[in-house]
Amino acid sequence: MGRVFVAGSINMDVVATADRHPKVGETVAGQQVLYFPGGKGANQAVAASRLGAKTTLIGRLGKDSFGAELRTFLGAQGIDLGSVRDADTHTGTAIITVAASDNTIVVIPGSNALVSADDVAEAPLAKGDVAVSQFEIPLPTIAAFFQRAHAAGATTLLNPAPAQKMSPDLLALVDILVLNETELGFLAGTELTDDDETAKIIAVARKLQAHADQTICITLGKRGVLALAASEEFAVQGRVVKAVDTTGAGDCFVGALASRLADGVAPRAALAFANAAASISVQRMGAGPSMPTAAEVAAVLSAG
Numbered sequence: 001m002g003r004v005f006v007a008g009s010i011n012m013d014v015v016a017t018a019d020r021h022p023k024v025g026e027t028v029a030g031q032q033v034l035y036f037p038g039g040k041g042a043n044q045a046v047a048a049s050r051l052g053a054k055t056t057l058i059g060r061l062g063k064d065s066f067g068a069e070l071r072t073f074l075g076a077q078g079i080d081l082g083s084v085r086d087a088d089t090h091t092g093t094a095i096i097t098v099a100a101s102d103n104t105i106v107v108i109p110g111s112n113a114l115v116s117a118d119d120v121a122e123a124p125l126a127k128g129d130v131a132v133s134q135f136e137i138p139l140p141t142i143a144a145f146f147q148r149a150h151a152a153g154a155t156t157l158l159n160p161a162p163a164q165k166m167s168p169d170l171l172a173l174v175d176i177l178v179l180n181e182t183e184l185g186f187l188a189g190t191e192l193t194d195d196d197e198t199a200k201i202i203a204v205a206r207k208l209q210a211h212a213d214q215t216i217c218i219t220l221g222k223r224g225v226l227a228l229a230a231s232e233e234f235a236v237q238g239r240v241v242k243a244v245d246t247t248g249a250g251d252c253f254v255g256a257l258a259s260r261l262a263d264g265v266a267p268r269a270a271l272a273f274a275n276a277a278a279s280i281s282v283q284r285m286g287a288g289p290s291m292p293t294a295a296e297v298a299a300v301l302s303a304g
Contacts, residue, residue, distance in 0.1 A: 002128030002262035004048040004255075005154075007058040007120050007145045007217035008041015009136030010074070010084070011092040012066040013286070021099045035074045036286035039092055039112065040134040040161065043248045047277065047291040048132075053262050056080040058145075059119055059137070060111040064289025067111070073288065085119060087111035092136075098285075107162070112137050117144035127153035130258045134159040134251075137165060140227045146173035155261060157255045160187060171210040176261075178217045178254050184208065194220050201226055202233055217271060219253055219278075225271050238273045239279040239300075252281040252291050258259040276300045 015034040022028045027226050035047075043238050050095040061067035062123050070091065075081055092110040092288035095101055117135040123145070125131060131149035133142045133156075146156045150173060157176040160166065171177075183202060185192035188208045192201060205216040205228045217298040218226045224238030262271035277297045284290035 001054070001264070002126075003132060004045070004053040004055045004130050004132060004262050005058065005123050005125060005135040005149075006045040006055065006255075006257045006258075007115065007123075007137065007141065008039050008044065008132070008134050009039035009092055009107075009109070009115075010037075010057070010059045010061055010070055010174055011094045011110075011112070011136075012036075012070060013038035013096055014092045015096045015098055015286070017097060017098045021097060021104060031149055032284065035069075037070050037288035038094055038248065040104060040136050040159065040251050040284075041112075042070070042074060043251030043291070044132055044134070044159070044255040044258070045079050046074070046077050046288045047252045047281075048259040048262075051256055051259040051277065051294045051297065052290050053259035054080075055259075056123070058083040058115070058123060060085050060087040060115050060119070062089055062111045063089055064091055066091040066093065068198075075105030077288075083123065084118065087113065087114045109136065111190045114244065115141050117141055120145040121147060123148060125149050125152035125154045128262070128264075129154040130262045131155065132157045132159070132254060132258050134254075135161055135164055135166075139164075139170060140240065141168050143167075143173060146170070157254065157258055157261070159250065161250065163187065168210065171208075174210065174214065176215045176217065176257075177208075178219065178250075178257065180219050180221075180250065184216075184218055194223060198226060198235065204226055207296050215231070215267065217257070219250060225275055227267065227271060229267050233267060236268070236275050239275065241279050248286070248288065248290055249278045249282045252277040255291065256297070273297060273301065
């Protein structure tokens with residue numbers, strides 16, 4: 001079995017719940033404030049580790065109370081934190097408002113902005129491993145990480161969120177691209193919504209595809225997942241559940257997918273597994289703490 005290496009962000013999520021989101025300039029009464037371990041990199045690492053993959057996280061934490069709490073939490077998830085270094089700034093923080101079944105998020109990068117090429121230089125990647133990253137650390141660091149992964153024969157998996165423009169050179173280093181329809185439209189220069197026809201979404205993905213054997217997976221929430229795997233196109237049916245908090249659902253999907261790919265599972269089955277894992281996570285509050293175990297995912301899949 002291969003390993004999962006995640007180079008990415010580590011945040012403390014400060015979550016405020018309310019009946020509705022405030023309008024611009026308006027104050028509304030909230031219900032409660034909660035503190036959850038988060039950050040896309042940490043979330044993806046937690047998901048992969050809880051699902052049985054040997055997982056290493058590469059990143060930075062501030063020398064503050066949030067940093068200490070996060071290091072304790074992540075260590076308890078069985079994640080190798082030997083490549084998580086201290087930084088002389090505050091720990092990354094996300095301010096999240098949850099109202100009904102949707103959320104708004106403001107991310108303050110803090111120590112995540114200092115994750116550098118030096119931090120990923122010594123990752124002991126090997127053939128069969130999966131190298132995962134997202135857009136909450138500097139893009140040059142991701143490029144260095146993926147170059148190292150390719151040199152070692154590992155698979156690269158990128159979740160380009162929050163969406164920002166990337167160079168063709170970075171895109172070419174990606175073996176598997178996982179994104180939602182909004183991020184796909186942004187990167188391809190075409191506006192998309194989750195109501196668009198499958199054929200249109202796949203056509204835009206084909207336009208973005210950097211090389212013939214690149215896989216692009218488009219997550220569509222309750223509609224499931226569309227995939228363009230080299231020249232093959234297929235869909236994974238969505239799962240209808242009552243969402244409590246969608247924060248981290250995409251990260252759960254990415255971590256679950258990486259865990260299955262590292263275990264040698266075929267892409268279609270790996271995507272079905274990841275889709276089921278994400279459907280569990282949205283039924284719980286918080287990002288990192290909502291990630292399911294392999295037994296929980298297996299139970300959902302066996303139930304049909």
